[in-house]
Amino acid sequence: MWHIAKRELYDNLNSLRFALTMVLLLGLMLTNALVHLQEHPAQIKKYRASVAVALNALRSRTDLYDIAQRGPGLLYKKPSALGFCAEGGDTLLPDAVGRNDTVWEDGELKSFWTMKYPSTTPDLKNIRSDITKVDWAFIIGSVLSLIALLFTFDSISGERERGTLRLILANSIPRHTVLTGKFLGALISITIPFTLAVLMNLLVISMSSAIRLDAEAWGRLSIIFFLVLVYMCLFLALGLLVSARVRQSAVSLVILLLTWIVFVVFMPSVLPSIVSGFSPAPMTADEFQERIVQLDRELLSKYDNRLWADETLKTKQVRSEYVTRDAEIQERLNEKHLTQQIDQVQRARTVSRVSPVTIFQHLLELFAGTGFERHLQFLENAQRYAREYREFVIDTDNTDPESLHLIGVREGMSQKPVSPEAVPIFEDTFSLSRDFNAAAVDLLLLMLFVIVLLSGAYLAFVHVEV
Amino acid sequence: MMATLIRRELLDNLMTFRFAAAVFIMLLLVVANTAVQIKDYERRLASYNTAVKTHQRQLQEGKTYSVGKLSVDRPPNPLSLFNIGLDKRLGNAIRVYHGFVPTLWDTEMHGSDNIFLNLFTSIDLVFIFELVLSFLALIFAYDAIAGEHERGTLRLTLTHPVGRGYILLAKYIGAMLCLLVPFLMSLLLTVILLTTSTAISLRFSDFLRVGGIVFSSVAYLSVFYFIGLLISVIARRTSTALMLAMFVWGFLVLVYPSMVRTVINLQESPQTRTASAFNEIKQIWEEFDRERKQFFTNNPGLGKDMSFLGIMRGGDTVEHIEEDSSILQYYYRIGLCVEKLKEKSEPQVPHIQNYYRFLGLQTISTAERAWLVRERALEDIFVQPANIERILLKLSPVGVYDAATQAWIGTDLDGIRDFFTKVRQYRQAVIDYFYDKEVFGSRKWFSADKGAVDWSTLPQFSFQRSNVVINAKRALPDVCLLLMINVALFIIIFLVFVKSEV
Numbered sequence: 001m002w003h004i005a006k007r008e009l010y011d012n013l014n015s016l017r018f019a020l021t022m023v024l025l026l027g028l029m030l031t032n033a034l035v036h037l038q039e040h041p042a043q044i045k046k047y048r049a050s051v052a053v054a055l056n057a058l059r060s061r062t063d064l065y066d067i068a069q070r071g072p073g074l075l076y077k078k079p080s081a082l083g084f085c086a087e088g089g090d091t092l093l094p095d096a097v098g099r100n101d102t103v104w105e106d107g108e109l110k111s112f113w114t115m116k117y118p119s120t121t122p123d124l125k126n127i128r129s130d131i132t133k134v135d136w137a138f139i140i141g142s143v144l145s146l147i148a149l150l151f152t153f154d155s156i157s158g159e160r161e162r163g164t165l166r167l168i169l170a171n172s173i174p175r176h177t178v179l180t181g182k183f184l185g186a187l188i189s190i191t192i193p194f195t196l197a198v199l200m201n202l203l204v205i206s207m208s209s210a211i212r213l214d215a216e217a218w219g220r221l222s223i224i225f226f227l228v229l230v231y232m233c234l235f236l237a238l239g240l241l242v243s244a245r246v247r248q249s250a251v252s253l254v255i256l257l258l259t260w261i262v263f264v265v266f267m268p269s270v271l272p273s274i275v276s277g278f279s280p281a282p283m284t285a286d287e288f289q290e291r292i293v294q295l296d297r298e299l300l301s302k303y304d305n306r307l308w309a310d311e312t313l314k315t316k317q318v319r320s321e322y323v324t325r326d327a328e329i330q331e332r333l334n335e336k337h338l339t340q341q342i343d344q345v346q347r348a349r350t351v352s353r354v355s356p357v358t359i360f361q362h363l364l365e366l367f368a369g370t371g372f373e374r375h376l377q378f379l380e381n382a383q384r385y386a387r388e389y390r391e392f393v394i395d396t397d398n399t400d401p402e403s404l405h406l407i408g409v410r411e412g413m414s415q416k417p418v419s420p421e422a423v424p425i426f427e428d429t430f431s432l433s434r435d436f437n438a439a440a441v442d443l444l445l446l447m448l449f450v451i452v453l454l455s456g457a458y459l460a461f462v463h464v465e466v
Numbered sequence: 467m468m469a470t471l472i473r474r475e476l477l478d479n480l481m482t483f484r485f486a487a488a489v490f491i492m493l494l495l496v497v498a499n500t501a502v503q504i505k506d507y508e509r510r511l512a513s514y515n516t517a518v519k520t521h522q523r524q525l526q527e528g529k530t531y532s533v534g535k536l537s538v539d540r541p542p543n544p545l546s547l548f549n550i551g552l553d554k555r556l557g558n559a560i561r562v563y564h565g566f567v568p569t570l571w572d573t574e575m576h577g578s579d580n581i582f583l584n585l586f587t588s589i590d591l592v593f594i595f596e597l598v599l600s601f602l603a604l605i606f607a608y609d610a611i612a613g614e615h616e617r618g619t620l621r622l623t624l625t626h627p628v629g630r631g632y633i634l635l636a637k638y639i640g641a642m643l644c645l646l647v648p649f650l651m652s653l654l655l656t657v658i659l660l661t662t663s664t665a666i667s668l669r670f671s672d673f674l675r676v677g678g679i680v681f682s683s684v685a686y687l688s689v690f691y692f693i694g695l696l697i698s699v700i701a702r703r704t705s706t707a708l709m710l711a712m713f714v715w716g717f718l719v720l721v722y723p724s725m726v727r728t729v730i731n732l733q734e735s736p737q738t739r740t741a742s743a744f745n746e747i748k749q750i751w752e753e754f755d756r757e758r759k760q761f762f763t764n765n766p767g768l769g770k771d772m773s774f775l776g777i778m779r780g781g782d783t784v785e786h787i788e789e790d791s792s793i794l795q796y797y798y799r800i801g802l803c804v805e806k807l808k809e810k811s812e813p814q815v816p817h818i819q820n821y822y823r824f825l826g827l828q829t830i831s832t833a834e835r836a837w838l839v840r841e842r843a844l845e846d847i848f849v850q851p852a853n854i855e856r857i858l859l860k861l862s863p864v865g866v867y868d869a870a871t872q873a874w875i876g877t878d879l880d881g882i883r884d885f886f887t888k889v890r891q892y893r894q895a896v897i898d899y900f901y902d903k904e905v906f907g908s909r910k911w912f913s914a915d916k917g918a919v920d921w922s923t924l925p926q927f928s929f930q931r932s933n934v935v936i937n938a939k940r941a942l943p944d945v946c947l948l949l950m951i952n953v954a955l956f957i958i959i960f961l962v963f964v965k966s967e968v
Contacts, residue, residue, distance in 0.1 A: 020713045035728050092584040121581045124557050125571045127852050134728040146716055254484040258491045272586040273502045284579045345582040
C-alpha cells in the first residue's frame with residue numbers, strides 16, 4: 001500500500017498540477033495574510049475607540065436615574081482575531097446593538113433605554129461590486145476542493161485508459177489496498193502545498209506586532225486544520241468515486257466539475273433563497289415601526305389622563321408603572337422581531353446543509369469566531385448584560401432606604417450618587433465549549449459525508465471491470 | 467471542405483456525454499435560479515408599491531409646507547435577474563428636501579425585511595453563464611488540436627488541400643454552434659418563465675437589452691473557447707492541456723476577481739480627505755447659521771425664540787442638524803407646524819413670513835454650495851476606488867462580461883446614478899413650484915390654522931430607466947474589448963498553429 005501511495009506521490013510531485021497548485025495556494029494565502037495585517041488592526045482600533053466612547057459616557061454618570069434612563073448606550077461586537085480564516089459576512093452584519101444614549105423627548109418619562117436591533121445592513125451604501133473575500137473559507141472551500149478534484153479525476157479512469165490498472169491488479173494486491181494507496185497518495189500530495197501555504201500565512205501574521213494570537217487562537221487554528229483535512233478527504237473520495245465509475249477521464253472531469261459547481265456555487269446560495277422565500281417572513285422594518293408606534297399609542301391612551309393629574313405619590317407610581325410597561329413592551333416586540341428573523345435564517349441554514357461546502361463553511365466560521373453563530377452569541381451576551389444592568393439599577397435603588405423605589409421616575413429613585421466603578425460593563429466573550437456544542441451536528445454531518453463517499457468509492461472500485 | 471469540417475466538429479461534440487451533462491446542469495441551474503429571482507423581484511416590486519403609497523400618505527399628513535415629508539422610491543429593475551448588480555443592495559428610498567441635495571449615499575431601504583438574509587449571496591443568470599459557459603468552452607476546446615494531434619488525425623486532415631486557418635475556423639464555428647445550444651435553450655426557458663410572471667411586463671426595449679446580453683455572452687463564450695484553443699495548440703498533450711485549462715479557468719473565474727476585490731480593500735477611505743471636506747461643509751452651514759442669527763438681531767419684531775414656540779398652541783417644531791461624517795452629510799432641517807395661533811401673536815406673522823422667505827432662499831443657496839464640495843469629495847472617496855476596482859477586474863474577461871451585461875440592463879453604477887440625477891432634477895422642480903406659488907413667504911409655510919396644505923398640485927415624480935441607446939453606449943466599450951480580445955487571441959492562435967509542426 002505504501003508503495004502505491006509513494007508512487008502516486010512521486011507522480012504528482014513532478015506534475016504540472018502540483019506546481020500550479022503550489023503557486024496558486026501560496027499566492028492566495030499570502031494575499032490573505034497581507035490583507036488581514038492591514039485590516040485587522042484598523043478593525044480593532046475602531047472597536048476600541050467606539051467602546052471607549054460608550055464607556056466614558058457610562059462612567060460620566062453618577063445619578064441613578066440618569067444611569068437607568070440613558071442605559072449603557074451601544075454595545076459593540078468584538079472583532080475576532082481569526083477573521084482571516086472565515087470572514088463570514090461580518091461586513092453585512094450589524095456590529096452593535098442597543099441604543100444610542102440620546103434622550104428623545106423633553107418629557108422625562110419617555111425613552112427609557114431598551115435593547116434595539118438595527119434593521120439596516122451596513123452594506124447599504126456600498127457601491128463596490130460584491131465582495132467574496134479571499135479568506136481560508138474561500139481558499140479551501142472553493143479553490144482547494146477544485147484542486148482535490150483535479151488531483152483525483154483521472155487516478156483510476158486514467159490508469160484504465162492507459163492500461164496500467166490491469167497491470168497493478170495483476171499483482172496479488174487486494175483492490176482496497178490499491179484504493180487506499182491512491183487516496184493517501186493524493187491526500188499527501190495536496191497536504192504538502194497546503195501546509196506550506198498555511199505555515200507561510202501564519203508566519204506572516206504572527207510576525208506582525210499588531211496582531212497577537214493567544215493560546216486559544218492556536219487551538220482553534222489546529223481544529224480548523226483538522227477540519228480542512230476532513231474536508232479534503234471528502235472531495236478526494238468524491239473524485240475517486242466518479243473516477244472509478246467512469247471510463248474516460250475527460251467525462252469524469254466534466255461530471256466532477258459540474259458536481260462541484262452545483263455543490264460549491266449553486267447550493268450555498270440558491271437553497272437558502274428558496275427556503276427563506278417559502279418560510280413565513282418576519283415583519284418588515286416598516287411594519288415593525290408601525291407596530292411600535294401603535295403599541296405606544298395604545299399604552300399612552302390607557303395612562304394618559306392619570307399621568308400628569310397631580311404630584312401625589314400615587315400618580316408617581318402610575319408614572320413608574322407606565323415607564324416600565326413601555327420599556328417592557330418595546331423590548332418584547334424588538335425581541336419578537338429578532339427571533340422571527342433568526343428563525344427564518346436558521347431554517348435556511350439547516351436546509352443548505354445538504355451541501356458539504358456549506359457545512360464546512362459553517363464550521364470554519366464557528367471556530368474562527370465570525371459569521372452568524374458568532375452573531376447569535378454576541379446577541380446572547382448583550383441580552384444577558386442588559387438584564388444584569390437592570391438588576392444593578394434595581395439593587396442599587398433597593399439599598400437606599402430613602403428612595404421611594406419607583407423605577408423610571410426621577411423623584412422616585414435613589415438620589416445618592418453611584419460610584420462609576422460599580423456599574424457593570426459589557427464584555428463580549430468567546431467560548432470554545434459553546435462553539436463545540438454548536439458544531440456537533442455539523443461535524444457529524446461532515447464525517448457522515450466523508451464515510452458515505454469513501455465507502456461509495458470503495459464499492460465502485462471493487463465492482464469495476466478492468 | 468469547410469462545411470465538411472464544421473459538420474464533423476458538430477457531430478463529434480454533440481454526441482458526447484459531456485455535452486448532455488452540461489446541457490442538463492445548465493438548464494437545471496438556470497431554471498431554479500430564474501424561479502428564485504422572479505419571486506424575489508415580485509417581492510421587491512410589492513414593497514416598492516407599498517412604499518410609494520406610504521410616502522404619499524406621509525406627505526398628506528404634513529399640514530404645512532415646511533413639515534411636509536416628501537420621499538421618492540426607486541423601482542426594482544425587471545431585468546435584474548440577469549445581473550443583479552447594485553440594484554438590490556443600494557438603498558431605494560430617498561427624501562426630497564429643499565435644503566439638501568440628495569445623492570446615492572443618503573438613501574434608506576424601503577421594505578427591508580430580514581437583514582440576516584444578506585448573508586446568503588444571491589447569484590444571477592450572468593454569474594451562472596460566467597461560470598458554466600466558460601467551463602464548457604474550455605472543455606470543448608482543450609482537446610480540439612491536442613487530441614487530434616495525439617490521435618494522429620490532425621496530420622490526416624492536413625494532407626487535404628485545406629489551409630490551417632480554415633481548420634481553426636471550422637473548429638471554432640463548430641464548437642461555438644454547439645455551445646450556443648445550451649445557452650440559447652436556457653435563455654429561452656428564462657424568457658418563457660419571465661413572460662409567465664404577471665409582475666413583469668417586458669417592453670420592446672427590454673428585448674433589445676436581452677439581445678445585447680446575448681451578444682456579449684457569445685463574445686465572452688468565444689473568448690474562453692479561444693483561450694482553450696490556445697492552450698490546446700501550445701500544450702500538444704491532452705492531459706497537460708486539460709490541467710492548464712482548468713487552472714486558467716479557476717484563476718480567471720474564481721481567484722482573480724476575489725483577489726482584486728480583497729486587495730483593493732487595502733485602500734481605506736482617505737480619512738484626511740473625508741475630514742477636510744466635512745469641515746468645509748460644516749463651515750458653509752455654520753455661516754448659514756450666523757446669517758440666520760444676524761437676521762434675528764436685525765429684526766427685533768421677530769421675537770427671541772428661533773423655533774417660534776411662543777406663538778403656537780399645539781403643533782410641532784422640527785429643528786435639528788442631520789449629521790453623518792462618514793458620508794459627509796450635514797444640513798439643517800427646519801420645520802414648523804402651528805395648529806392654532808395665539809391671538810396676540812397675530813402681528814408677529816408678517817415678520818415670521820419675512821424670516822422664512824429669507825430662510826428658504828438662504829437654505830437653498832447654502833445647500834447648493836455644500837453640494838458642490840460634497841459631490842467632488844464623494845467622487846474621490848467612494849467612486850474612485852470603486853472605479854479602480856472595476857478597471858482591475860476587467861483584466862479578466864469575466865470582469866468585462868459582467869460590466870457589459872450590467873451596463874445593458876442598467877444595474878451598474880451609472881444606471882443607479884441616473885435615478886439620483888432624476889431625483890435632483892425633481893427636487894429642482896419642487897423648488898421651482900415653491901417659487902411659483904411663493905410658498906416660502908406664505909402663511910402656510912409654517913401655520914395650518916387657516917387650513918392644511920393642498921399637496922395635490924405638487925409635481926409628481928416619475929422615473930423611467932434610461933433609453934436603450936444610452937445603455938448600449940455604456941456597454942459598447944466593454945463589448946468592443948471582448949471582441950478585441952477575441953481577435954487578438956485568434957491571431958495568436960493562428961500564428962502559433964501555422965508555425966507548429968504536426
